[in-house]
Amino acid sequence: MALSGMRGLSVFISDIRNCQNKEQERLRVDKELGNVRNRFKNEKGLTPYEKKKYVWKMLYIYMLGYDVDFGHMEAVSLISAPKYPEKQVGYIVTSCLLNENHDFLRLAINAVRNDIVGRNETFQCLALTLVGNIGGRDFAESLAPDVQKLLISSSCRPLVRKKAALCLLRLYRKNPDVVNIDGWSDRMAQLLDERDLGVLTSSMSLLVALVANNHEAYWSCLPKCVKILERLARNQDVPQEYTYYGIPSPWLQVKTMRALQYFPTIEDPNTRRSLFEVLQRILMGTDVVKNVNKNNASHAVLFEALALVMHLDAEKEMMSQCVALLGKFIAVREPNIRYLGLENMTRMLMVTDVQDIIKRHQSQIITSLKDPDISIRRRALDLLYGMCDFSNAKDIVEELLQYLSTADFAMREELSLKAAILAEKFAPDLSWYVDVILQLIDKAGDFVSDDIWFRVVQFVVNNEDLQPYAAVKAREYLDKPAIHETMVKVSAYILGEYSHLLARRPGCSPKEIFGIIHEKLPTVSTSTIPILLSTYAKILMHTQPPDLELQNQIWAIFQKYESCIDAEIQQRAVEYFSLSRKGAALMDIMAEMPKFPERKSALIKKAEDTEADTAEQSAIKLRSQQTSNALVVTDQCPANGSAPVNELGLVKIPSMSNVDYNSSDQGLTPENGALSVVDPQPTGPSPDLLGDLMGPLAIEGPSGTSAQPEYNIVPGAEVSPIAEDALAIAPVGEQTNAIQPIGNTAERFHALCLKDSGVLYEDPYIQIGIKAEWRGHHGRLVLFLGNKNTAPLVSVQALILPPFHLKMELSLVPETIPPRAQVQCPLEVINLRPSRDIAVLDFSYKFGTHVVNIKLRLPAVMNKFFQPISVSAEEFFPQWRSLSGPPLKLQEVVRGVRPMPLVEMINLFNSFRLVICPGLDPNANNLVASTTFYSESTQAMLCLMRIETDPADRTQLRMTVASGDPALTFELKEFIKEQLVSIPTIPRAPAPPPPQAQPTSPPTSMSDPGAMLAGLLH
Structure with a gap:
């Protein structure tokens, strides 16, 4: 100015x-x-x-x-x-x-109109710029006709007409019902004959908006668009000022081809032939050069041309040429071009049959799976998934399994799901399918949803020839020293049903099968114990007449769990113990599972529906897609009111109120003709909307009752004082909503501090679940927002209140959650420094007249950034000696400890990823533990701990904590103390700085420190 x-x-x-x-x-x-x-x-x-x-x-x-x-x-x-x-x-x-709704704008309408209809071109441009920038409804109603007259006026200069076209485009986009475009087809066709490329480019932008809403009215514009492309690409009849790095007006070429994609087909053979000649010239004349600006412009034209070729379903020869060109692009060094090449190959698979041609580039696509850029890896995965068929399924699935071991956490779940679908869809035989799924569970158990192992169980149950092979493979995997809990589930289920088929094999007697499965019992969570109890009952059933020693062992286990606090486990134990005493009648009561009713995988059906999209639908769908990280999955309920079905065609059972687990490993509904051994009374909870990825699924069957968590653990139940002061949040837990939560929200939070998936909050209208993965100082949580009702939830808002030590970024949360739908919202977490402060989710929504606002603690707690590491004496003592005294080594006598046996304390430490190192302290009443803490400031920092307990008084102990960072030492000491001492779960004040005082003297009732490792641990 x-x-x-x-x-x-x-x-x-x-x-x-x-x-x-x-x-x-x-x-x-x-x-x-x-x-x-x-x-x-x-x-x-x-x-x-x-x-x-x-x-x-x-x-x-x-x-x-x-x-x-x-x-x-x-x-x-x-x-x-x-x-x-x-x-x-x-x-x-x-x-x-002023914005478009300001009252003063109405006062300016007459003045603006006078300038538009006047003869001063400068004033006309100023007025058109104002109207285009504001674009309000009042302007559209009053001024659109005058703007339209300017656009088609032969007496106006191109500068004014160009601004008029863009102004009319803005008015039409904002208020399509107000702008009168009736009979504008002929006018637009005349505008496309314009020689001035500025007016033509602006008019083409307007045409794209018009045909996007109604292409039927603008058929007369189609041949004109083809002539424009001929003028630009073939004749190159373009003024020098509209040539960009030797490319004739690339912007106009892109807009013209985009407009053509809204017409479903081209009937006239001459027009179609002319268009294909132009497209052929564009395809042949594009290559990768060193100039970045020229590359960007030429590839913008090229990829729009490829989209048009796919839309028009061109001849096979041109499609082959397109694939060959894309094959060159996915091999270049420039990542943006590789990305576009892979994406367009995937789009070509969606709309036309070029699978055989794309297969020639399979090795290069597989190489792209190892690209440093994760977006390129994702596109390569999508392409491999789309191009897979019976001829290359084995190779592709094996590559995916091999890549799974090194893939990013962010991709493993998607990799696992796609590998499972391909294995089922294109399996040459069922034994190969079983091999693939078991390898999948073995390599990436945390990322394999329950749906996948339910599906393999269905196949095994329904195919008698497959049962011995599956039992052998399950037995082999149990021999591994460390297997994932999902592998324990599937192996226990299969061996419980079919281990008797292996009786003649070495190491496969009922007693040996029981022994190797029972070894896994201490390592599994509450959700898996019911499956193991069912397996034990099945093993007893298959050993008639019974082996008395084996029978007594299993009965002892049943009796042990008869008093378990978990209602599901308790009921199974009681009923199995009672049934197993019926002798030979047990063979009839617990006979083999009958076959499941044949049903097609819902995932495969969904994939086939996607592949069946027409070229027209695909082009328009891809054009109109809006980028969003929130994925909405609608959960359709059957019309007959039966249980909802998840993606793999398996019935979802109702949700538990606290801890999610499989309520029945037997998995048959009454209509399948099986005896329901465990039939808890239905409590009528709402269907679980988190079932696909993390909810309490069963193959089929009724829901169990809710379970209480094993520990009432309080891992720093507090809110960052900084966030609290800045954002004036209420203390977590003081909820004033009329809508009351289902279940104990505090217990849900504590349970999620020990595991990585489960329900965080639930009320009659919504269920909020979490699935998390942690790697070093990085974490990725996915919030699952599930609408449980048949009406939408509106005014949905989510705000993360992070403490000072966490960097958190929540993806877009939609304002509306559709009925019976689930929204996934990724949340990225970076741990910057040691702290026990807790992040808070401030969540609100509206259902009918109810406005609900809740503040929930997020389980991004300190122990999530621990990585267990066991150290030997040779590694421990040099480190311990080097960290001498405060502030790197702190010692405190802790009183008011919750009395617990030493074994329970060990389990408590293990649950927080603190590894007990046996043999380092000769005193059997003392514990030595270690872990590695990850944060951006400390990187990977080794932490060492020693706990000295007093057998005569379990309410006190002496704790020594050491690390290479003073803040970490202090925070870790306080964190462990909070787990050992019963303290109220209220937001705490800001943590004081690490103390510099001398270590506290030990309690008088403890033994002489000199007798413990001769002073090595002091």
């Missing part, structure tokens, strides 16, 4: 720039605003020059970020000024300060 001649404005800007701080700037701005306000009160004495100067000052103050709540009338009045300088100021300031 020209400031010459406006000394007052120049001085004001200089004063602002010379301010030393924000307070001085605010005082200077307030002074100037007061001066301007006083001058405007006496408006009659203002000259046009002074009014212009003050309005400029208002705009400058507004651009600095200050509110300007007066002077709008003066700015609008300048639009009516006869001279250009004042009129320009009026238009600029009005477009910046």
Whole structure:
């Protein structure tokens, strides 16, 4: 903006720039605003020059970020000024300060219309720019006809017509029902004959918007678009100023081909032939060069041409040429071009039959799975998934399994799911399918959803020839020293049903099968114990007449769990113990599972439906997709009111209120003809909307009752004081909503501090679940927001209140959750430094007349950034000696400890990823533990601990903690103390700095420290 001649404005800007701080700037701005306000009160004495100067000052103050709540009338009045300088100021300031709903805009409509219909081209451009920038409904109703007349006027210069086209485009996009476009087909066809490329490019943008809403009315424009492409790409009839790095107007080429993609087909053979000649020329004339700008422009044209070729379903020869060209692109070094090549190959698979041609590039696509860029790896995975068939399924699935071991956590779940679908869809035989799924579980158990192992169980149960082979493979995997819990589940289920088929094999007697399965019992979670109990009962059933020693062992286990706090486990134990005493009748009571009813995998059906999309639907769908990280999955309920079915065709059981687990490993509903051994009374909870990825699924069967967590553990139940002060959040737990949660929210949080998936919150309308993965100081949580009702949840808002030590980024949360749908919202977490503060999710939604606002603690707690590591004596003692005294080594006598046996304390430490190192302390009442803590400031930091207990008084102990970082040592000591001492779960005050005082002396009842490792641990 020209400031010459406006000394007052120049001085004001200089004063602002010379301010030393924000307070001085605010005082200077307030002074100037007061001066301007006083001058405007006496408006009659203002000259046009002074009014212009003050309005400029208002705009400058507004651009600095200050509110300007007066002077709008003066700015609008300048639009009516006869001279250009004042009129320009009026238009600029009005477009910046006022939005489309401001009342003062109505006062300016007549002045703006006078400029549009006038003969002054400069004033016309100013008016069109204002209308295009604001685009309100009032402007559209009053001014759209005048803008349309300008656009088709033969007496206007191209500059004005170009602005008119863009102005009309904005009005039409904002208010398509107001702008009258009836009979505009012929007008648009005439505009496409325009020689001026500026007007033509603007008109083509308008045409794209028009045909996107209704292509039927604009068939006459189709041959004109083809002629424009001929003019640009073949004849190159373009002025020099519209040639970009030797490419004739790439913007107009892209817009023209985009408009053509909204027409479903081209009937005229001459037009179709001309278009394909142009596309052929574009495909042949594009290559990768060193100039980045030319690459970007030429590839923009090329990839739009490829999209048009796919849309028109061109001849096989042209498709082959397109694939060959894309094959060159996926092999270049430039990552953006590789990404576009892979993406367009995937799109070609969706709309046409080029699978055989794309297979020639399979090795290069597999290589892209190892690309440093994760977005390229994702596109390569999508392409491999799409191009897989019976001829290459084995190779592709084996590559995916091999890649699974090194893939990023962010991709493992998707990899696992796609490998499972391909294995089922293209399995040459069922034994290969079983091999693939078991390898999948072995390599990536944490990322394999329950649906997948349910499906393999269905296949094994339904195919008698497969049962001995599956039993052998399950037995082999149990021999591994460390297997995932999902592998324990599937192996126990299969061996429980079919281990008797292996009786003649070495190491496969009932007693040996029981022994190797029972070894896994201490390592599994509560959700797996019911499956193991069922397996034991099945083993007893298959050993008739019974082996008395084996029978007594299994009965002892049943009796042990008869008093378990978990209702599901308790009921199974009681009923199995009672049934197993019936002798030979047990063979009839617990006979083999009958076959499942044949049903097609819902995932495969969904994949086939996607592949069946027509070229037209695919092009329009891909064009209209909006990028969003929130995935909505609608859960359709059967019309007959039966249980909802998940993606693999398996019935979801109702959700547990606290801990999610499989309620029945037997998995048959009454209509399947099987005896339901465990049949708990239904409690009528709502269906679990998190079933696909983390909920309590069963192959089929009724729900169990809720379970209580094993430990009532409080891992730093607090909110960051910084976040609390800044955002004025209420203490977590003091909820004032009329809608009450289902289950104990605090217990859900504590359970999620020990595991990585489960339900965080549930009420009658919504269920919020979490699935998390942790790697070093990085974490990725996915919030599952499930609408449990048949009406949408609206006004959904989610705000993360992170403590100072966590960097957290939540993806887009949609404002509305559709009925019976589930939304997935990824949350990225980075641990910056040691701290026990807790992040809070401030979540609200509206259902009918109910407005619910809840604040939930997120389980991104300190122990999530631990990595267990066991150290030997040779590694431990040098480290322990080197960390001598505060602040790196802190010692404290802790009193008020919850009395617990040493074994329970060991289990408690293990649950928080603190590894007990046996043999390092000769005193059997003492524990030595280690772990590695990850944060951005400490990197991987080794932490060492020693706990000295007093057998005579279990309520006190001495704790010594050491690490290479003072803050980490203090926070870790406090964290462990919080787990051992019963403290109220309230937000705590800011943590004090690490103490510098001398270590506290030990309690008098403890043994002499000199007798313990001769002072090595002090």
